[in-house]
Amino acid sequence: MVPLSHYLVLSAILFGIGLFGALSRRHAISILMAIEVMFNAVNLSFIAFSRYLPQSQMQGHVFAVFVIAVAAAEAAIGLAIVLGLYRNFKTVNVDEINLMKW
Amino acid sequence: MSVEQGLFYFLAAFSVALALIVVLAQNIVRAAVALIFSFCGLAGLYILLDAEFLAAVQVLIYVGGITILLLFAILLTSRIAGKGVRVLNEQKVVSGIVAVVLMVLLGLAATRGFEAPAELPKQPENTPRIGTLLMTTYALPFEAVSILLLAGMVGAIFLARKEEK
Numbered sequence: 194m195v196p197l198s199h200y201l202v203l204s205a206i207l208f209g210i211g212l213f214g215a216l217s218r219r220h221a222i223s224i225l226m227a228i229e230v231m232f233n234a235v236n237l238s239f240i241a242f243s244r245y246l247p248q249s250q251m252q253g254h255v256f257a258v259f260v261i262a263v264a265a266a267e268a269a270i271g272l273a274i275v276l277g278l279y280r281n282f283k284t285v286n287v288d289e290i291n292l293m294k295w
Numbered sequence: 296m297s298v299e300q301g302l303f304y305f306l307a308a309f310s311v312a313l314a315l316i317v318v319l320a321q322n323i324v325r326a327a328v329a330l331i332f333s334f335c336g337l338a339g340l341y342i343l344l345d346a347e348f349l350a351a352v353q354v355l356i357y358v359g360g361i362t363i364l365l366l367f368a369i370l371l372t373s374r375i376a377g378k379g380v381r382v383l384n385e386q387k388v389v390s391g392i393v394a395v396v397l398m399v400l401l402g403l404a405a406t407r408g409f410e411a412p413a414e415l416p417k418q419p420e421n422t423p424r425i426g427t428l429l430m431t432t433y434a435l436p437f438e439a440v441s442i443l444l445l446a447g448m449v450g451a452i453f454l455a456r457k458e459e460k
Contacts, residue, residue, distance in 0.1 A: 194297075194299065194300075194414075194415060195299060195300055195303045195343070197409060197412070198405050198406045198409065199303065199307075200340075200344070201401075201402075201404075201405030201406075201409070202401075202402045202405050202406065203307045203310075203311070203340075204401075204405075205397075205398050205401035205402045205405060206311055206398055206402075207310065207311065207314055208397070208398070208401065209394040209395065209397055209398030209401070210311070210314045210315060210317075210318055210394070211314070211318070212390070212393065212394045212397060213318055213390055213391055213393075213394035214317065214318035216386065216389075216390030216393065216394070217383045217384055217386060217387040217390040217391070218318070218382060218383060218384070219381060219382060219383065219384050220323055220382065222323065222327075222365055222368055222369050222372070223317075223318075223323060223326060223382070225365065226317055226326060226327065226330050226365060227317065227318055229330065229357070229361060230314050230317060230318070230330070230333065233333075233334065233337050233357075236337075236349075236353075237337060237340060237341075240341055240344050240346050240349060241344060243344075243346075244344045244345060244346070244415070244418065245412055245415065245416075246412065246416070247412055247416040249416070249418075250419075250424075250428075251418070251419065251421060251424050251425060251428060252428070254346060254348070254349055254421060254424075254425050255425060255428050255429060255433050257346075257349055258349070258352065258425065258429070259436060259440055261349075261352060261353070261356055261357070262440045262443070262444060263440070263443065264356075264357075264361065265356055265360060265361060265444070265447075266443055266444050266446075266447035266448075267447075268360075268361045268364055268365065269364065269447055269448065269451040270447050270450055270451050270454070272364055272365065272367075272368040272451070272455075273450070273451040273452075273453075273454035273455040274454060275368055275372060276368065276371065276372065276454070276455045277454050277455070279371075279372040280457075285372050287384075288384050288385075
């Protein structure tokens, strides 16, 4: 049997990779992909907790279903926004989209 | 090392390696394809955790839906990054440090913070149980998610439509 902490460490690693991508990629769709990696890391830890903790009644699975549904909505709207950005700015690099200045 | 442990380490290494490709690849189409396989690796891990329903949902929605949507958006918008195109912005060092620190902290919390149960508890049959929970305890969030998905669908169509002159 694989201990619970291994799953949690894997989840932490994936979350860190996703965070790095979301903070440092330039392409808007790359950022969305990195966020999907983070969603998956969270789902993995939900499911691992749901499997290993004795008081669990599979709430972790239900939570993961909700996370997946919200991720699907987020991807659809995010991509629509990316298409709109491309139409207006002719670029999808988020550091070139600097309409608002400070 | 048992078969389960071997499978776990293989799938874990596979998912992490492909997630690294997603984040670091020069070519964004390659990153999207790596994302597909990373999701497949995670679906395998879900099966190891006795979550067959979620593994199927993962393959259907992430692999079959979201990544295909992402690929379409990539092909519709960008010049595919060739050689010499910067893919990371100037805050890559700082964000790398932040990500590594967070990883270490979460890892420490995961290894030190939890009293790991010695043996696996018995788990109810998962697909019927999820269905029951969604229709009883979690009926309200379930309906809220359906409204969210409807709103998201209408919003996405509205945003992505060409403006009519």
